[in-house]
Amino acid sequence: MKTLIRFLQKHHFVLLFISLEIVSILLLSRSHSYHRAVLTHATNNITGKLYEWNNTMGSYLSLHKQNQMLQQQNAVLLEELNQYKTNSDYFDSMNQPAIFEFIPARVISNTVHLRNNYFIINKGVSDGIRQDMGVISPEGIAGIIIGTSAHYSTALSLLHRYASLSVRLQNSGQLANLKWEGGSYTQGEIVDIPTHVQVNKGDTIVTSGHSFVFPEGMPVGIVEEFIPSTHGGLNSAYIRFSTDFNSLRQVYIIKNTHKEELDTIENTMIHE
Amino acid sequence: MNKTLIQIARLTGLLLLQVWVINNIRLGGYVNPFVYVLFIMMLPIAVPGWLLLISAFGVGMIMDIFMSTAGLHSAALLLMAFTRPAVIRLITGSSIPENISYPSISQMGDRGWISYTLVMVLIYHGSLFLLESFSFQQIEYTFLRIILSSIASAIIILLLSYLFVNRSAKGLFP
Known part of the structure; x- marks a missing residue:
């Protein structure tokens, strides 16, 4: 016992360093997946x-x-x-219940230069904001809410390792996935493009609407460079984001009024 | 002024400077200086080892809360604090130098202070960006970030220490 205490006294600096470092690395590794990032997130x-x-x-x-x-x-x-007004003969928009509601908010903190970026908005639970709601800027989509407090919420920016989004090529209607591999905040990458699909510079990329988070057809970006696969796999392409993340200020949070219903359906599908 | 109060005032000032001003510097995504590490750099030489580590852990945690990064800044700042005594020994020639009560420009001299700043900042940014990318993919990009951000931090820290230099050693940045 005495030798143990002497050992602890002698090496307390190294031991304390190692134990605190382990705590930090544990916290860090816990936050290295999307859902855990959500769990350990402290919006305060x-x-x-x-x-x-x-x-x-x-x-x-x-x-x-x-x-x-x-x-x-x-x-x-x-x-x-105006378009809706002129088309009202065919389509009575007043009787169509709105599936998506838009809640305006202001970005009060934002990063674009880290590997994993977040931004904080000045609306929270008391304004009807919940986890997993989509966030759009006036120009295009911006992120997803991952943490809320009474008056503020944190959103995971598209500029994040775990921000993955199902998108559609507007011309051909083909599905692909959006990722961000770090680097410039203006450039994203579209992966999993089937080989038979022709992608040209300047093509518009929109949301697919498959996630229930974003409505269908919201602008995501414009194709900048098409990258054919080197070994016969799926192609990819670089896109320029519609949203200028560096000047993100005015945003809208998208509330899907049918979300619970859709989630229940999805859950029953998984369990059966 | 009370010595603890000076430390708390310096910490608050540096954290606000970091969060309100420095974090808004965005040069192509490569330059992310972190100057709040100056707080750990300037703790008194005689500070006990455990207190040094606990402060680094705590201050890193505060930064993590601001940056929404669990454990990242605390891990990097801990490593920096852990290497601090060795770096001081390397630069001044003894682990508890008699003529220096805390690392500062007036006590270490220009050359000592500049090399101390460069080494500490490089350790911090090196571990920070390597941990953040968590892989050896795009290693060139990570290294470029480490080098450029360290240089930027060192320049800002040196500017701060020259601006607030106080030969009578009683101010916030003696």
Whole structure:
């Protein structure tokens, strides 16, 4: 016993280092999968508040740009509204229950330069935000909510190792998957493109609508470079994201009002 | 001012600087300086080993909460704190140098302080980015991030220490 205590006293620096390092690495490895990232995630009102102070100071600097973006979005929405009005003879939109609701929010903290990026928004559980809701910017899709507190939520950005998204090539209607392999925040990668599908530079990539998180046909990006597979496998392509993640400020959270119903169906399918 | 209060004030200042200002630097995704490590670098020489490690763990955890990265910054900062006594011995020639009460520009001299900063910052960013990528894929990219971010951090830390240099050694950054 005495020798043990002497040993501990003599080597306490190294032993303490090793044990604390093990704790850190355990925490780190636990967060290295999407679902565990969700579990261990701490969204907390103190950090939220701190980021919000900083954001209110900084937001004055970009008011002009934000105004322009909102005006652009307004124009697009007005155009769409016009289309609905002219088509109302065939399609009574008032009697169609809306499946997707949009909750506006502001990004108060955001990173784009890390391997795994997150952003924090100023809406939380009390505003109806729940885990696994989609987040879009005025230009395209942006991320998925993974953690919520009363007034703030954390979203996993598309710029994340575990951000994987089912997408569709708008021209051919073919499905593929979106990934982000690090590097530039403007560029993503589309993988699993079947070999018979022709992909050209400038093709539009949209959401497939298969995940119930994002509505079908939301813009994701534009093809920049097609990469044919070297050993006869599936092709891939680099795309330019529609969303400018670096200037992400105004976002909308997508609430799927049928989500519970869809989840139940999916669960019964898995269990049978 | 009370010595503990000085440390707490320095920590708060550095954390706010990191979160509010430095984290907004985005140069092509390669340059992510972390200057809050200056807090661990400037703890007194005589600080007990256990306190050094616990502080590094705690401060790293605070950074992890801000950056939404569980365990990443605490692991890197712990390694940096662990190597600190050895680095000090390497640069000053003895583990508890008599003429130095805490590592600083006024006590170590320009050359000593610059090499101390470079080594500490390189250890921190090296372990941070290697742990973050968690693989040897794209190793060139990771190395480029380590080198560029370390240089950026070292420059900011050196600027800070020259700005707040106080020869009478009573300020926040003596």
